[in-house]
Amino acid sequence: MLRTFRGGLLIGLAFAAAIAAAAITYERYDTKTLKRTIRRGEVLCGVNQGLPGFSIPDDKGNWTGFDVDFCRAVAAAIFDDPKKIRFIPLDANERFKELQSRKIDILSRNSTWSMSRETSYDLYFPAVSYYDGQGFMVRDSRKSESALELDGAKVCVQNNTTTQLNLGDYFKTNNMKFEEKRFDKLDDVVKAYDSGDCDVLTADVSQLYALRLRLAKPGQSTILPDVISKEPLAPVVRQRDDDWMMIVKWTLYAMINAEELGITSANIDEALKSKKPDVMRLVGTEGAYGEVIGLPKDWAARVIRHVGNYGEVYERNVGQGSKLGIPRGLNQLWSAGGIQYAPPIR
Ligand SMILES: N[C@@H](CCC(=O)N[C@@H](CS)C(=O)NCC(=O)O)C(=O)O
Numbered sequence: 001m002l003r004t005f006r007g008g009l010l011i012g013l014a015f016a017a018a019i020a021a022a023a024i025t026y027e028r029y030d031t032k033t034l035k036r037t038i039r040r041g042e043v044l045c046g047v048n049q050g051l052p053g054f055s056i057p058d059d060k061g062n063w064t065g066f067d068v069d070f071c072r073a074v075a076a077a078i079f080d081d082p083k084k085i086r087f088i089p090l091d092a093n094e095r096f097k098e099l100q101s102r103k104i105d106i107l108s109r110n111s112t113w114s115m116s117r118e119t120s121y122d123l124y125f126p127a128v129s130y131y132d133g134q135g136f137m138v139r140d141s142r143k144s145e146s147a148l149e150l151d152g153a154k155v156c157v158q159n160n161t162t163t164q165l166n167l168g169d170y171f172k173t174n175n176m177k178f179e180e181k182r183f184d185k186l187d188d189v190v191k192a193y194d195s196g197d198c199d200v201l202t203a204d205v206s207q208l209y210a211l212r213l214r215l216a217k218p219g220q221s222t223i224l225p226d227v228i229s230k231e232p233l234a235p236v237v238r239q240r241d242d243d244w245m246m247i248v249k250w251t252l253y254a255m256i257n258a259e260e261l262g263i264t265s266a267n268i269d270e271a272l273k274s275k276k277p278d279v280m281r282l283v284g285t286e287g288a289y290g291e292v293i294g295l296p297k298d299w300a301a302r303v304i305r306h307v308g309n310y311g312e313v314y315e316r317n318v319g320q321g322s323k324l325g326i327p328r329g330l331n332q333l334w335s336a337g338g339i340q341y342a343p344p345i346r
Pocket residue numbers: 048049050051090091092093110111112113157158160161162163185186202203204207231233
């Protein structure tokens with residue numbers, strides 16, 4: 001009798017310990033980002049400290065750029081107000097740790113989606129916002145036409161980036177030598193190239209367009225046509241907060257679907273009156289797709305009204321009409337020759 005009682009007690013204790021351990025494990029993960037964001041009244045968005053076209057503050061501290069607009073879109077979906085956001089500038093080294101430690105809730109900072117970044121920091125890249133690749137910028141006086149002519153060159157690169165890793169791979173694969181000049185700060189990379197300490201600056205091609213604008217004589221440097229890597233740039237969130245991840249993922253997909261359906265910030269009011277089923281599902285006049293992810297029915301209409309569709313955001317910040325002038329390329333919709341492809345809202 002006593003033995004059965006003791007046995008029961010032990011099983012009970014083991015159970016309690018298992019439940020406590022599970023609770024502690026659970027605590028390690030943040031599952032309440034949306035709740036905290038609503039309570040706080042603003043989205044915490046980690047961005048690049050200063051990359052024209054992607055994220056850059058003006059003298060008054062107003063941020064603009066492609067990555068900035070994506071966070072504004074998330075704020076618009078949640079609050080119907082793209083200004084309910086705080087931008088937190090982060091360098092290449094600290095970005096993933098700061099997301100993991102909850103200093104920010106979305107990282108929208110020209111970050112390449114890779115397997116080890118997801119696994120090492122318990123992070124998740126919900127969808128690709130910009131298909132990029134690594135390239136090289138050289139001074140015209142060098143008269144190089146291809147990256148294969150860079151044997152023996154001095155190459156400037158930033159630390160803690162996929163860029164630095166690809167650089168070594170590329171020269172090794174092509175049996176070429178190079179002298180690597182590594183810097184922690186992007187400013188130092190640009191300065192070293194501008195002062196002639198390096199022959200070549202390597203970065204994601206989109207960044208080369210942005211960085212060229214910062215040179216003393218932008219007209220005297222060329223971006224070579226070679227693209228040596230895949231750099232799928234994506235927003236980043238913490239793992240195991242699926243509700244938050246779904247909001248970030250579907251905000252981007254709503255913007256891409258809106259472009260495909262021809263809905264823009266200028267015609268959103270007409271779209272709200274449309275009787276086309278796919279338009280109605282997107283803008284929320286049919287179904288309750290937003291509600292399932294913790295948002296109101298018109299979440300996507302809010303995004304399109306305040307920030308615009310994917311193409312509008314691309315063109316305004318980095319497209320042919322902007323200072324950067326980057327052709328749409330891979331980031332064109334799949335239906336127009338690119339690979340931007342959003343699953344349907346239905
Ligand atoms: N997409 C690459 C490169 C991203 C990156 O951080 N690039 C550097 C320049 S090569 C940058 O933007 N630096 C700005 C800074 O650290 O302030 C990655 O995710 O590692």
